[in-house]
Amino acid sequence: MIEEFKKFIMRGNVLDMAVGIIIGAAFGKIVSSFVSDILMPPLGLLIGKIDFSNLFINLSGTPVSTLAEAKAAGLPVIAYGSFLNAVIDFLIVSFAIFMLIKQVNRLMPAQPAPKTPHLCPYCKTEIPEGATRCPHCTSKLDDSDS
Incomplete structure (x- = not known):
């Protein structure tokens, strides 16, 4: 089993x-750092001196001024600023991958279309x-069939 695993890996x-x-x-990680x-x-x-990483909705009745304070106190919050950063991270990574694939496809030689098989009409x-004859049914093929 170990040998098989070595071959696989x-x-x-x-x-x-x-x-x-x-x-x-x-x-x-680089993209996340770039975004945040x-x-x-x-x-x-x-936009108006907004710190996106500190945008949150406090779901408790306890007043806090920062997301770090809320997390330290263990308060339930919706950290939509962090979510917004993650969405932008995703969009940048997706776009970078799209551009990479687009360039790789451009550099790769075009694959010829697969040849349609020639079928016996019978x-x-x-x-x-x-x-001139079908190897399966031995029917004689016309020049127009081949």
Whole structure:
């Protein structure tokens, strides 16, 4: 069983997938930092000096002024500012992946369309191009059929 597991784990596609997941996680952290530390502060400043990461709805009757205070007190809150940051993270990552796939598809050679099989007009089995008789039913094929 251990040998079988070694063969499985050492296959190229498993290693490629592992590398992709690790790089994707690192890329996600970079995007999260970009959104919360670089993109949202100027956006909040433009909108009216809003700190998106501190936007929340307090569901308890206890008054608090920041999300950190509410979390430290264990109060139930809806942290919609954090959710907004996560949505923007997702949109940026999705767009980056879209652009990457678009470029990879552009660089990859176009695959030729699959050839439609040539069928015997009598038994409808596939026959080689240019055949004069069907190898399945032995019917004689006209030049117009092949």
